[in-house]
Amino acid sequence: MSKLSDARLADWLDQVGQGLESGLDASASVSFANDLPKGGSSKLQNLLESGEGWVDSLEKAGVPLRFSEFAILEASAQAGRLPSAMKKIADGRRELRKVKIRIRLALAYPIFLVHFAALVFSLSYLLDGDTRGFVFSVGVVVVPVWFLFSLGWTVATYWPQKLKALGRKLPLFSSYRVNWDAGTLCDVLSSCLAAGMEISKAWEIALVAADSPKLHRMGDAVLRSIASGQKASLGIKETSQCAPKGFPQLYIGGEETGQLEQNLKKAAERYFSAAKGKLLLASIFYPKILLLGIFGYVAYKIILFFSDYFQQLMDINA
Template identity: 25%
Template sequence: MWGPGAARAWARRAVFFDQWAGLLDAGVPLVGALRHLSQHPPLPQAGRFLARAIEHIQSGATLTEALQASQFPLDPLERAVLQAGERSGRLVACLRLLADEARQKAALNREVWSGLAYPLFLLHFAVLVLALPEWVRTGDAGAYAGRVLSVLVPLHGAAWWILWWSSRERRGSAAAVAEALLDATPLLGSGRRALVMSRLAGGLKLLLEAGVSVLEAWPLAARACGSARLHWAVEEWWPRWQQGETPGETLRASARVPSLFADQYATGELTGRLDEVLGRLQHYYAEEARAQLKAFASWLPRLVYVSVACWIGWQVVQFWSAYFGQLEELLGP
């Protein structure tokens, strides 16, 4: 989830996993805990999904099977962590891990969108103001509205299309186009790439702490990181890993991930402290993403100011050109 409302959604998800873990930790049976959550759901529409899951569990299904059959909204990473917790008997600990991960995502989303709020407001304000003189001259409100919408509708459409495609598990050409458009944007593109690496490191760390093997964790984390190209790369590397090559060796020989990530990962792989290294990488790239997106948010208003100043200058030039042209017509040759 990535968008203006994602911070609240991730925060609710953290509350849900926390409440679930707290109920189980207090000795409430699994079905009783799910029934309580279905009656007082922290997530919108979670009650009916959990009610169906309870029916499947009572019919003999496992927790992960029941949640999948009930179509409870879980991403592949969350599903894998829950399955690992159920198999290992560490369900409470895995739920706590999911809650912590959701809180981190909520905080990052909140920080990014709060930083972009003013520049986005200024951009909309500039579009409204730049078209205002024509309305004042002609008095045609319909023409003014059409001119404003002709700018805002394509901008909103492109922004929401990119957000929609980048926040889901997309693997087609449209996903690659959305990713390429974001990466080509100065500062925003580098911030997005850092965010992808932070998600990848965080997903791997979460899955390893839950007891998932390294080779099982990589495809799941790659699907959840928000990069179609990285997902394709992991699918390409997978046969080599099955033949005995380690992910660290593959990353060092590839240009598809930053050299810092590849070197640190290989070091953690060799020393047996991969979870600690992944935690540091997650923190480093999250800070890098914050810095790049903050720089983008600070430069966007300046770009708007320059655009408005250039437009005003162009209007002044047009006015005086028309004025002197009328004088020449009146004075004659």
């Protein structure tokens, strides 16, 4: 299947979710939604009609969902929450699309400015008849910009895990990842518990969905506690430095009061909301940093230009 844009995938998920919510069966819900490219809808309907589960059918039909999104759908399907899970994923995709557009628009001006500055400050070579010097002067600025852009696009396309690892080390993006992974963990745990799943199995699925090294360390301690007949909260206490902010308190409180599922559901909403806020800040902060760097480059070239100009005047007067 050709790649679906975030907007088209979000609309499709919303439409399928609405079909399920209105009482349509799985196959009818897919036919109710817009067609997926390259016969994806027909393939998905055939798989569902043959008795395949939602997650297996979506994977085999080539619907471009992330691993964590598949895990959320699997847990939600077992808990009878598939329509709301589809809506949640759709909302997340729309938010991501907004951020991508915001970043592109924010980067457009500084990228134009650096190209314009490279041309203007290299014109002196062209006026002196030095075409080779002009091309070199422009290339020294423009080529690294395009190289970095190409490198970023290649990594994002072919090695998304490396990009995710890098994101965990950058300011704001790291906070986004922490909150998003925590939200995924809570959301999947809540859905698994609602489906009546065994607690150890619920944790295993949720940890795979969250895909966070820190959460995996906490999860290993939790699974050891459960295996030894202890409460999951004992493992969380042992590795509290790996737990997201506020998670130990809400989990322990939910265990003690019997409201663990509700606590996790509310926590997921809070973590996802915080993640969206951090992503918004990152989409503003990093283009501004780039713009400041370009202004610094332009200021340096202006100072250099006037310095050379006054030096030539002094040489003439001498």
